[in-house]
Amino acid sequence: MGEIVNKTKDELLRAGSSDTIQGEIATLNLGPTHPSTHGIFQNVLKVDGETILSTEQTVGYIHRAFEKLAERRTYFQITPITDRLNYCSSPLNNIGWELTVEKLAGIEVPKRVDYMRVIIMELARIADHMVCTSVIGVDAGALTGFTWIFSLREMIYELYEEVCGARLTTNIGRIGGFERDFSPAFHKKMKEFLKVFPQRFEEFDQLLSRNRIFMDRTVGVGAISAERALNYSFTGPNLRATGVDYDVRVQEPYCSYDDFEFDIPVGKDGDTYDRFMVRQEEIRQSYRIIKQAYENLPEGMYHADVPDYYLPKKEDVYNKMESLIYHFKIIYGETPIPVGEVYNSIEAANGELGFYMVSDGGRTPYRLQFRRPCFIYYQAYPEMITGATISDAVLTLSSMNVIAGELDA
């Protein structure tokens, strides 16, 4: 067996059946429903014994036609659609969409909204990365970290609840800001979170990051070079693991990200271990950002003064003529929207989440495309696992953090 693994992928492909131990090539279906895919997508592997010779991917099992749906929905009705893209970090998608509409309509939001958004987005990034890194552990056979880290994820979800009332599909925020200010309960839970997070997280980190068995399973597995990753349009932690320091938060700062001190961790080899380590470090950096934003939270309104886009208060709707008019106009989608074409991107948990929107001035976008990082980098998967073993393929898949909702739109 060892002799085959040491061969390059081209040699293996050329070798044919006579040169191999098993002597025959088997077809193996990994997925559509397999515990290691963490979602519904299929890989048809051609394997020789344990060694993968080629992969055929099938995606689209949970395609829900979001781009088509968006063409019939008014701008504020599209936010719930974005929840269902990367459902491990819905607030990032929601806020990314709101920023896109604000860019199109030219809405300036108060500084407080920026900081509130940064806090929510970084919480979401932590939740997403923690699930990903702990699941790498699960697929390597270490379940403990996964169960431990979910206590922290629960705290984050409770924070979402205090802001928007929902946990998974959050529909957080509104075009122009938030529907309400941070509540006293939020502040209480936030302080608790800031207090307990570092120690609990480091305990989880110690379980894996220098664990001999874990390192043996992940170092050098599923590697990709920086050149190939860029050619495949990788973004996010998977790109940074190869050593490219591209981060939308730094390159094109939005939401006042330039106010905060934080580092962009990069890896070197682009393998599973580097992807794990980059995500772990990003969690620490996100915590740093949250701390700065929360401690320096500016005074002011929690939404922009844009009655054309931002729903008025309910008691005003019942008591004031003007608020009632605006309420109806917004609900009916009669908001003035400029004609134009805009691309806005944010650094979501998996990379650059882009919204390319063409508006003809109507009540719905004329065309809306989501640039979904998962969909784009998942196509590199066959290249990354050819010549590897099946168990390595499983680890590579979980370290890429392919989320079926984002993959299939």
Added chain:
Amino acid sequence: MSKSKITNEQLLSELQAKFGDAILQSSQPYGMLNVYVPADRTHEVVEFLQKSETLKMNYLTNIAGIHYPEDKGKELVVVYQLHSLVNNIRMRVKATLPIEKPEVQTITDLYSGANWMERETYDFFGIIFKGHPNLKKILNMEEQDYFPMRKEYPLEDPTREDKDNRFFGR
């Protein structure tokens, strides 16, 4: 760090110097340069931008299709969004295609990542990327013989008579 190292004007003038009349039209909505090129020259333009030493537009952000049923003879538009990570500037290259023969050359030889983006655009708009290694539907089933993102497929039941469309947008 957030500032671009080159301007849209520089980008446009280099493109015009190289391709002359092939740069049919340009605009800058929301600060991003858009250029229209003839459908048979997209590959050439994208390749020039990728290989150029000064522009370094060597990152493909996404490929999108748009359908304008009213523009006869150029109903479909294919959009390439390119990005220079070094110069921190983005731009779009667009080409219009007639709906009877929506063909454009593939750029999978330049960008491996274009593979699924082109398949997705084919899946939803029926734009044919000539020379693509595996041009088949990706998110929809292969048996589907129409392209659902085209505007002739409305989301709502088109036979409905109880609604006056003047009051309900498109």
